[in-house]
Amino acid sequence: MKLTRKFLGATAATALFAGTALADPAMVYDLGGKFDKSFNEAAYGGAERWAEETGGSYRDLEMQSEAQREQALRRLAESGSNPIVMTGFAFMSVLEQIAPDYPDTTFTIIDGVVDAPNVRSVVFTEHEGSFLVGMLAGMASETGTVGFVGGMDIPLIRRFACGYAQGVMAANPDANVIVNYTGSTPAAWNDPVRGGEITSAQISQGADVVFAAAGGTGVGVLQTATDAGILSIGVDSNQNHMHPGHILTSMLKRVDNAVYEAFTEGAEMETGVHVMDLAAGGVGWALDEHNEGLITAEMHEAVDAAEAAIVSGETVVHDYMSDNSCPISVN
Amino acid sequence: MSARAMPRWADVTLVPLISLILAFGLSALVILAIGEDPVRATQLMVTGALGSSYGWGYTLYYTTNFLFTGLAVSIAFQARLFNIGGEGQAMLGGLGVAMVALFIPWPNWWLALIAAIAAAGLAGAAWAAIPAWLQARRGSHIVITTIMFNFIAFSLLNYILSHVLRPPTSMDPATARFDNTLRLPRLADVLEPLGIEFSRSGPANVTLFVALAACVLVWALLWRTRLGFEIRAFGESHPAAHYAGISGVKIVMVVMLISGALAGMMAVNSVMGGPQRLVMNAVEGAGFIGIAVALMGRSHPIGIIPAALLFGFLFQGGSELAIETRIPREMIVIIQALVIMFTGALDNMVRRPLEALFLAFRGRA
Numbered sequence: 160m161k162l163t164r165k166f167l168g169a170t171a172a173t174a175l176f177a178g179t180a181l182a183d184p185a186m187v188y189d190l191g192g193k194f195d196k197s198f199n200e201a202a203y204g205g206a207e208r209w210a211e212e213t214g215g216s217y218r219d220l221e222m223q224s225e226a227q228r229e230q231a232l233r234r235l236a237e238s239g240s241n242p243i244v245m246t247g248f249a250f251m252s253v254l255e256q257i258a259p260d261y262p263d264t265t266f267t268i269i270d271g272v273v274d275a276p277n278v279r280s281v282v283f284t285e286h287e288g289s290f291l292v293g294m295l296a297g298m299a300s301e302t303g304t305v306g307f308v309g310g311m312d313i314p315l316i317r318r319f320a321c322g323y324a325q326g327v328m329a330a331n332p333d334a335n336v337i338v339n340y341t342g343s344t345p346a347a348w349n350d351p352v353r354g355g356e357i358t359s360a361q362i363s364q365g366a367d368v369v370f371a372a373a374g375g376t377g378v379g380v381l382q383t384a385t386d387a388g389i390l391s392i393g394v395d396s397n398q399n400h401m402h403p404g405h406i407l408t409s410m411l412k413r414v415d416n417a418v419y420e421a422f423t424e425g426a427e428m429e430t431g432v433h434v435m436d437l438a439a440g441g442v443g444w445a446l447d448e449h450n451e452g453l454i455t456a457e458m459h460e461a462v463d464a465a466e467a468a469i470v471s472g473e474t475v476v477h478d479y480m481s482d483n484s485c486p487i488s489v490n
Numbered sequence: 491m492s493a494r495a496m497p498r499w500a501d502v503t504l505v506p507l508i509s510l511i512l513a514f515g516l517s518a519l520v521i522l523a524i525g526e527d528p529v530r531a532t533q534l535m536v537t538g539a540l541g542s543s544y545g546w547g548y549t550l551y552y553t554t555n556f557l558f559t560g561l562a563v564s565i566a567f568q569a570r571l572f573n574i575g576g577e578g579q580a581m582l583g584g585l586g587v588a589m590v591a592l593f594i595p596w597p598n599w600w601l602a603l604i605a606a607i608a609a610a611g612l613a614g615a616a617w618a619a620i621p622a623w624l625q626a627r628r629g630s631h632i633v634i635t636t637i638m639f640n641f642i643a644f645s646l647l648n649y650i651l652s653h654v655l656r657p658p659t660s661m662d663p664a665t666a667r668f669d670n671t672l673r674l675p676r677l678a679d680v681l682e683p684l685g686i687e688f689s690r691s692g693p694a695n696v697t698l699f700v701a702l703a704a705c706v707l708v709w710a711l712l713w714r715t716r717l718g719f720e721i722r723a724f725g726e727s728h729p730a731a732h733y734a735g736i737s738g739v740k741i742v743m744v745v746m747l748i749s750g751a752l753a754g755m756m757a758v759n760s761v762m763g764g765p766q767r768l769v770m771n772a773v774e775g776a777g778f779i780g781i782a783v784a785l786m787g788r789s790h791p792i793g794i795i796p797a798a799l800l801f802g803f804l805f806q807g808g809s810e811l812a813i814e815t816r817i818p819r820e821m822i823v824i825i826q827a828l829v830i831m832f833t834g835a836l837d838n839m840v841r842r843p844l845e846a847l848f849l850a851f852r853g854r855a
Contacts, residue, residue, distance in 0.1 A: 220812070220813060225769040225771040226769055226772055230809060234813055235813070248661050256667075315661055343653065
């Protein structure tokens with residue numbers, strides 16, 4: 160106990176000293192790197208937008224291995240970066256340990272919840288966004304069969320799958336949703352070849368719209384779907400531009416907004432759990448020049464109505480992570 | 491013999507030092523080529539790794555890892571066995587540490603430390619036993635089998651972390667955090683009673699002393715015991731050792747088991763000493779860096795101490811570079827590769843001219 164107190168005093172002093180010297184924000188990207196065309200890249204977009212608008216500068220760091228997480232966070236905190244924003248639930252365990260060591264530094268973790276007074280935990284309601292793109296998939300499908308390709312089989316991805324399946328059913332109660340996961344290890348996030356194989360298998364089962372929620376693996380899913388002439392749905396960032404006219408839409412997770420807000424509010428930001436839901440513009444679906452030909456006025460109207468119903472609370476999309484189960488099988 | 495052409499001190503210090511300078515020189519050119527300033531890079535590395543007790547905390551933490559893996563490679567090399575499976579053996583060692591730390595309620599850290607060392611050593615030795623047996627009995631080359639076993643170890647660990655040891659609520663393929671009583675005292679805890687202030691952030695811990703003790707023990711084993719003599723005799727000449735009644739099968743097995751155990755013990759530092767849980771990539775390439783450390787340290791248990799410190803410095807300095815500049819952390823892999831190339835493959839390039847130089851001086855005297 161005595162040791163801890165001394166320790167806190169010492170770090171507080173260094174943090175204070177460093178804080179006055181430079182208090183640039185810092186961004187830490189998880190494995191996959193900042194140019195993953197998806198989750199991390201969205202965060203990068205937010206950080207860049209902040210830098211462009213304010214003319215400020217920030218530090219950023221990409222993780223190369225699981226073992227570096229603690230050192231990266233400590234190093235940034237020691238050198239006075241504040242606030243420190245990180246992407247991915249994998250930082251949860253590390254942040255729980257180090258947040259108390261740097262009480263004057265504000266941390267923001269995206270996609271995970273850490274209970275500490277100096278941590279803002281940003282979570283997204285992926286099930287709501289997935290519901291909307293599920294509806295679009297259900298309406299766009301001619302065969303009545305749609306696919307879902309998840310990355311690693313973890314509760315977070317099942318939340319995507321469950322929301323998507325509910326959306327499909329809402330648009331077409333007779334639809335059939337095929338759910339597959341790329342794997343059960345972290346390699347599943349970056350295996351575009353396997354993603355493509357799963358997509359081919361789903362196509363042979365009749366799927367004509369495939370939603371990829373699989374990080375780097377999704378690149379293979381979108382490519383295979385485009386090659387086979389069926390529609391696909393991107394995730395996290397707006398991926399419509401990757402195959403114009405072939406990607407039905409992208410389920411947007413506004414990680415960029417979360418980063419932008421954290422950087423803008425700075426070290427004085429409000430900590431605690433920060434839910435970015437549909438009402439707050441945290442999730443949504445992408446409509447741009449690349450997919451406007453694919454979205455009919457009827458589809459647009461139906462999704463707008465569903466969106467309003469979810470925001471008003473009239474429609475409740477079941478969250479897989481609330482009870483680890485889904486009304487529609489997503490195994 | 492080279493020993494006659496050149497005094498021993500020159501062989502031990504000058505050759506690695508000149509190789510190192512050449513490796514650094516080439517690395518500086520690489521840094522220039524990617525448009526960064528090598529002088530500033532060097533300054534950043536030195537201040538980042540040695541300029542504060544925070545930096546030292548990380549440098550010595552990595553040094554501890556490299557001491558174990560360097561020792562593992564060195565002892566195998568004394569018997570002319572090339573164990574490049576340190577990576578896999580350390581992963582299995584991590585599994586051993588995690589088992590002991592997660593499933594047995596230890597009353598205090600030092601009992602747990604002893605058990606963790608034993609478990610890590612046993613797991614690492616077990617992982618080395620199969621390639622060793624294949625080499626001793628079947629003649630399958632140890633280089634091929636140990637490197638294959640690295641991949642098997644990675645897949646095994648991947649499976650166990652994702653399916654068996656991952657807490658059900660967690661999405662991260664890692665074990666739960668160990669109990670707080672198992673936290674190993676860090677250098678700050680050790681140095682505080684001596685009145686020395688040391689940063690608490692660096693993960694260097696008491697395992698460093700275990701590693702140093704292991705160096706001394708391995709030295710004593712090699713040069714002060716009969717088994718050590720047999721190992722070295724076997725390394726110098728297989729037929730001569732056989733003629734002297736030394737069992738090759740026994741030596742290969744014993745040396746590889748010790749080597750595997752040493753590599754496995756690295757995990758005590760990188761799992762129990764650092765993050766307090768087993769993550770996917772806890773070894774971080776230390777098994778391979780051990781080869782460079784052994785080459786630089788001339789496979790001598792005491793010689794590898796400065797070599798491990800050097801690589802600890804490079805590793806910590808390299809991560810500082812990655813934060814402060816656009817020089818990627820992989821730069822360190824280049825320096826490391828150059829060191830291996832100069833001290834291993836191009837050894838004669840430095841040695842021959844040096845020998846000639848010494849001979850010339852001696853001829854004049």
